[in-house]
Amino acid sequence: MIPDRDLEELRQEIDQVDQDLADVLEKRLQLVMEVAALKKSKGLPVKDKNREAKVIAKVAGFLENQDYSLAIKNIMRGIIDQACVLEETALVEMDDKVAKVACFGPEGSFTHQALEDFFSDRPLERHHFNTFEEVISNVALGRMDYGVLPIENSSTGGITEVYDLLRQYDCHIVGEQCVKIEQDLLGVEGASMDSIKTVYSHPQGFKQSKEFFKKYPHIEQVPFFSTSKSAEEVAAKQDITLAAVAGKKAAEIYGLKIIAPAINYDSNNTTRFVIIAGRAGAVPNADKITLIVAVKHETGSLYKMLASFYHTGLNLLNLESRPMEGKSWEYFFYIDVTGNLSDPLVVDLMEEIAGKCTYCKILGNYKAFERRPG
DSSP states (O other), X not given: OOOSSOHHHHHHHHHHHHHHHHHHHHHHHHHHHHHHHHHHHHTOOSOOHHHHHHHHHHHHHTOSOGGGHHXXXXXXXXXXXXXXXXXXXXXXXXXXXXEEEEEESSXXXXXXXXXXXXXXXXXXXXXXXXXXXXHHHHHHTTSXXXXXXXXXXXXXEEOHHHHHHHHHSOOEEEEEEEEEOOOEEEEOTTOOTTTOOEXXXXXXXXXXXXXXXXXXTTSEEEEOSOHHHHHHHHHHHTOTTEEEEEOHHHHHHHTOEEEEOOOSSOTTOEEEEEEEESSOOOOTTOOEEEEEEEOOSSTTHHHHHHHHHHHHTOOEEEEEEEEOTTSTTOEEEEEEEEOOTTSHHHHHHHHHHHHTOSEEEEEEEEOOOXXXXX
């Protein structure tokens, strides 16, 4: 039906409604800020999916014309997501304490470098741990605000222990940082390739340098807590028969010399680190989602689940499988995919994925690391 009012008259009426809407939204956001303060005092999380679903359904139920129900639900999702962003910002601003960050490995490790790069614009209290589980458990228990862990290397693939721990503990990925890795062979003054009999390093350091060590089969490779901890051990023992596979920063910190530089076989060797937190928060401009799923052990179940990403048009960035404990030939799948959970299309996709899985857990929605040219 063509309205009997002209376009300009309709637009003026819309302008008035928009002004009323702005007043209402401003009042709603002011209340959100009060909620943020209350959550802060009680230590409550920002996101509450059950509460959000009820609010969206309730608002849609107020409509006289239910033809607008889907549009109103999508609008409310957007309003709630933006409110969560404001709450997260408010919680950070209200928190006047220095953030406590758990780092895998001692000062001078590549993880330490990732920590410094990611948190370069805020004051920190750094805590170094020798194992992945110590980092994750301290974050999960609330003793640390954040944790930094390596999760994938461009040469050697995923770090399986970290994947398993992220499933076992209640933590959330809130960011990522990539660091170009250059492994060097380090020793004390007087050490040389001829004197070295034993080398310490993290297993990843050995994996990334395996081609180099094929030329020295007589050298014993001893797995250690981390590359930088290996350098610290060699420096402490002052023995010319010992060496460590670690980076230049570790050499500087522990006073070691570089016996053989850049021994990793891939010159583009890069490690991706994840930043974890005890609570999930809305990350502005988030464009990457990490989730864990499991599907029925039957023909076509994995294909059907993955097809949902294709049909939605989202880019599948990574897929890792890990065996289930106590179930032969059944697996958890760790998935990285593009998307933002404030997008109604993505929300619907996640619900669809969950419906096709026997297990589904979203680990985080965060901003992907931006690789700079050069």
